[in-house]
Amino acid sequence: MTKNILLVGVGGQGTILASKLLTIGLMKSGYDVKMSEIHGMSQRGGSVSSQVRFGDNVASPVIEAGSADILVAFEKMEAMRWMPYLKKDGKLIVNDFEINPMPVLTGRAQYSSDIKSVLTDATKTDFVDASSAAMTIGNPKVMNIILLGALVKAMGLEAIDWHAIIASEVKPKFIELNKRAFDQGMQMIS
Template sequence: MTKSILLVGVGGQGTILASKLLTTGLMEAGYDVKMSEIHGMSQRGGSVSSQVRYGEKVESPVIELGSADILVSFEKMEALRYLNYIKTEGKVVVNDFEINSMPILSGKADYPQNALKVLQEKANTIVIDAAAEAEKLGNQKVMNMILLGTIIKAMGLEEIDWEKILKDNLKEKLVDVNIKALKAGMNLV
């Protein structure tokens, strides 16, 4: 059976790196994996999404509306934007974090004040504060690894050697803090 994971965020949050590490780990575990990513003006704080599908045989990297097993959102408004991709019985993991988009910064739009409430009413939603967890580790840039940890735990992928994946794919000086962040994320779900 094919599983579908949708990772969404804003450019600069490390969404693409998290999805590439996830894909690498799944392939090393023997799954057929397809990944698709969209970088909409991502270098300027625009929306970023990665679709990761894995199983015995995966035909397409595309997650259809209403078919994601899990939506992991690095930013609250992005969770709202992609909510219609989640299955009825799917899960949403949302980082309680706000990044104002250009329309909001320019005064042409307002940030949705009730984002978490809407998510919790419409889907099985787990809210985490990855920024606070990253702060405890002394490095704000590890929020993406905390969120990757939530995926690993929520999807039952703990048997994969994630420490090896991080050691093989990150700069040596960043490995230890990222392993701690991954474990912190796994403990939040």
């Protein structure tokens, strides 16, 4: 059976690195894995999405609307934007974080104040304050690895040696920091 994971965020949040680490871990565990990513205007703070599909035999990297088993949103508005891709019984992990889009910054729109209740009413949702946890660990850039840890725990993929994968893929001076971030994320999901 193929599982579908959608990771979404805003440019610069590390969505692509988290997806890459996830893909490597799943491949090392013997799964057939397909990954696709859409950068869009990511360098300008635009939407970024990565689709990871894994199972015994995966034909396509594309996740269609209504078929994601789990959606990991690195920002709350992105969770709202990508909700149509989640299965009816799917799970949502949301970084409890806001990045104001251009219409909000220019005063033409307001950031919705009821996103949390809308998401919680729509599906099984875990809010993770990955951004604050990253600051506590000492580097805001590890927020993505915290969310990866939360995803791994939510999907029951703890048996994979994620620390070894992190060590093989990040710069040596950031390995221990990223391992701590990953472990923190695992603890943030019940």
